[in-house]
Amino acid sequence: MTRERVNISRREFLIHCSALGAGFSLGLYVPFNSQADEAASSQTTEVNAWVVIEPDDTVIIRIARSEMGQGTLTGLAQLVAEELECDWSRVRTEYPTPGQSLVRGRIWGSFATGGSQGIRGSHQYVRKGGAVAREMLIEAAAEVWGVAKDQCSAENSIITHKPTGRTTSYGKVAAAAAELIPPFEVVLKDPKDWKIIGKPVKRLDTVDKLNGKQVFGADLQLPGMLNAAIEACPTFGGRLKSFDNTSVGKMPGVRKIVRVGDNAVAVVADSWWQAKTALDALPITWDKGPHASVNSASIEQMLDDGLTATRVFVGNRNGDIDKVLKGAVKTVEATYTYPYQNHATMEPMNATALWTRDRCEVWCPTQNGENAHEAATEAAGLPPDKCEVYKIHLGGGFGRRGAFHDYVTQAVLIAKQMPGTPIKLLWSREEDMLHGHYHPITKARMVGGLDDKGNLMGLHMRISGQSIRASINPRRKNRMDKFVFQCLLPDGDHAISYTVPNLLIDHAMRNPPVPPGYWRGVNINQNAIYMESFIDELAHAAGQDPLVFRRKLMTHHPKSLAVLNAVAKNAGWGKPAPRGVYRGLAVCKAFASYVAACAEVAVDDKGILKIHRIVAATDPGHAVNPQQIEAQVEGSFVYGLSALLYGECTIKDGGVEQQNFNSYPSMLIRDMPKVDVIIMPSGGFWGGIGEPTIAVAAPAVLNAIFAATGKRIRRFPLKHADLRPS
């Protein structure tokens, strides 16, 4: 079995694409259905599913999860390399394919790259993969030397026979190691002995991103490939009635105009620009379907109804909230509203498909190769073993390309109408904006009761709004979805950071016909805004310092308290800020990590907000690569604050109004605050990194805005708010 190699290298062929001027050629390896064994690849040895070693000691580590910027590729390689005891400077990576995974009984586990799961969801088995390979390599060397295995050790890809000092390298014994039976059990290293995990090593994927060589899905070129531009009905639930191809069919480069599913039309042309130009000129008639009169106001009405509904799903409850609120010395009440958001990945949705009657292949950016494979298989109308998906690094994911592979389905449906011709489907930005799976829309009504000493005695949080999981699986329309309570649950990866003596958090599911989807941080974005803004409201109503008020509720949450204290101390909470600068705090547990932030902002006479600095603390348990954690924390502020400041998809006539970055802006470098990152890994658990910090980005800034202006903003984005001092 160990001799059986995954033919990944053999399935590669080289496409040369001459690049001008600089004098180098753009060598692009594209996995392809080549049954021919290539001599060059026969030199590589698969020691086990995770580790391939070449004779020159190059180590190729297989990564099942996807790289979309978050650094998982490097982090996972660090985990394998740590146990493998290999030379880090000789490490490369490759993606196994979902088709190979199918054949080999899911030997690489899940391909899903979402929910900040890349490392925390696979650290155990990938480290074991590295450890098993190491043991096999050592054993192979011991056999060659005719010595006992336990007299040998490995470090930096070199195996040493300790009594004699004799050495050999991994590359020399890899083939022999692959013949061995893998050890049944291996002991993983004690974290105190880690040499690569925990180090700020450089990413493995940077160089090609600096010179134009990195190939994204949108850049893919295959021999004989044609390009497709697509337009789906701009109204959710609408259908394609007809199109008139008489004049457009004769436009330059146009090869075919095809119906795609029941709601879209695509133009296939020699170049994408020709396809797009022709599509723009194509007369199309839509059947707008049942939702053509839905708009933002009607959706808000649905949500308002949920705020007072009696049929709800309880996410977290203790004590007797009704009794306590009735008897409270002071009650505080507020309603918050959070809008739809688009992922707006910089690389629009795309996929390339090649369909023949007995095989379908797809090249695409995806956060979940197995889901992409499923989508391709279904659209192709072929058995799963006749389909293959080749993953390409993503130009951003943020949750858009994990559970939803509508773009893969479309590419295959187009390719099916042109058998044998590879078709690259690329969405325009406008298509990407109009056909997202949007951050779900919700509102929250918060009611808190204080006693005569200003202690929080009871808190009721009513969330009204959309469920992603009910949208994905309509059978779930039983109005129960625990996922909506991210960062508000009684325990677990998304436990609430406070202990309130009487607490009720419940959800009234209201599902407007706008498709919701997972999004960076998903529900922690709005849940943390609601909770952390309102805790601040309560602190002020109680006449207490927001830090002191929080601390009283956090005695049973030591790790959350530790990150909160760290940002407060580092930011100088309680000490005077620079003139005109005000501070705000937020804390949250999400994706198993503990995070907090202290924002420093100023608001001038004209109501212009300047975010000067954010101090952020993260306790992810184990910190695999501190410099990448820092990058993810900074990035979380950009994504979270872009949403807070500008992000909003409004609905008119059953469709999204914002069509491009002119109406859906993002933060720019000029908006970016200084970010001080405190990484405080307390060990003993594995928390996520890519998403947790997004929870505290917005509420820390909102609480600082309140400190600066006395204005409590409860409807977003902030671009609509008048921040001028009243």
Add this chain to the structure above:
Amino acid sequence: MATLTINGKQVDIDVDASTPLLWALREQLGLTGTKYSCGIGICGSCAVHVNGEAVRSCVIPVSTLKATDEITTIEGLSADGSHPLQRAWAELDVPQCGYCQPGIIMTAAALLKRNPDPSDADIDAHVTNICRCGTYNRVRRGIHLAVDLNKREKSS
């Protein structure tokens, strides 16, 4: 048909004159380092140099360019990744997903050509590219580091 000078070489390309430079680069010449993202000249992913100035190639029709205009893409910024910005970017691991980075690097390179030691305010005014991953703080540090690398080399 149009004649363009790209990365120091003259090329003839067979496209409709209204085709944006971006698509001529990507689809006629295989220079896919220049990215499509918004198509309306806002995000900067498609930034290239025309006569040393950073421009958004998605809104520049090929018909507006002359054969004498010097066009430089990310592939032609340096032969071997040795431009100070590329070295600084590698040193600081600036990119995340990397999709917007060629546009940001080309934009910053044009800034440095005009202003070899830009202030933070200069960077804010000049670099208006969108990065959704959120690399902005490392981009800023990268530009300052590139300035340092330049200075060090000139003094040595």
